[in-house]
Amino acid sequence: MNNSQFPTARKSGLVIQEVPDEILVFDLDSNKAHCLNLTAATVWKSCDGKTSIQEIASILEKQSGKGVSDDVVWLAIDQLNENSLLEGEVTAKFAGQTRRDVIKKIGLASMIAIPIVASLVAPRSALANVSCACGGIGNTLLCGTAPFASCGGAPFCCRASDGLCGPDDGGGCL
């Protein structure tokens, strides 16, 4: 159990790439990529299990030269927690409130950029880059490139609208 007042950043199973003012994190377990902006990155790097939320707010103040409330740190912690980038479970500070409401509330008062953790699921297969690569049935892979794709038969076809396999969305099939 992680003491949420002294959060610890997860290190295992992650590929970390620092870019100017941001950190990219690739989670090998979930196959998700995350981009932490400067505020979120600073909070995450400060999560060593020994530094308190208040101290992390001070670190942000020092970095930005502006006043930073604990809520800004908590907003980062909530997002990091949600994306499994912290060790153990951290109790959400803003439970019951929408992210939009929280950002609105904090954003208006904050002098620094609000923390953002943007995430996406990376493709598990290179086939995601091939048009009409529809996966398989059993061991049989049904794939091809438009307009010769095999999409597994009706109701699926290689859609003209996006070149992907799916039911005809009204735009016709290739």
Place this chain on the structure above:
Amino acid sequence: MKDTLPPREELVRRVVFESFGARIRLESNSEDLFEKALQRARKALLGHIRIIDKSDETEVDFRFGLGLDDHGIKWLDQDGLKTSYDGADFIFFKTFDAMVRLRVAENAANRVFVHAGVVGWRGRAVMVPALSHKGKSTLVAELIRNGAEYYSDEYALLDKTGRVHPFPRDLMIRRSGKDRTEQLLPPGHFGGSIGRKSIRVGAVLFTEYQKGAKWTPTQLTIGQGIMETIPHTIPVHLDPEFSLEVLNKAYKGAIIAKSFRGDAKHACPKILAFLDDHLN
């Protein structure tokens, strides 16, 4: 299905080749298909093939089997996943071409293949990562018409320092409207020349065709740009560490922008003006 694959001893022809550091085994129960496939692979990989050996022992990154079943229907086996094709040869080999490029792209050593159109402009690479059918080749063709050097309409090949190498296959141009036929056209058809040297990335444009849209670019940070590129980065699921490191090096100092665009002919001058404003 896997259980319908012929026994190994029936695969009368086999070879292991290397392309961009990826080792691929090609084997077949048909002399004729084997010869055609090897020839197609050579063409699909723009001649970047080195035959290693013909033994069954060499360790490989990926295996292609292809052949004919008892009914004369062609099959393509990719590391145990089998597809049958009872249509014309060109359908079969069109799929094989795309797959052999993709599997080399996935397993290449010291190269990161990004699914993207690439041109050279003012000595820098302009990358346009996008899925197929989003107007990538059409935009690349239009940029060539306007004086850009052709690098690729399919893959940006990034080396470990982040420089882009040419992969100048003929451009795959799809007609719009109901008649969506495809045509492979050499870059010369658009009046352009082919880039021969590796170059640094100057710009990364995330742009898709949308009817009536205007080119109104929003600038992205390097992190945002890499996030947008991840879905188009072929080896990212096999080697995320190397992929991210290379993208980071490649995008350093590049202008990264995102916008929908309308017709390529109208958008192209605006895109080039944008590049002229931003490329150092």
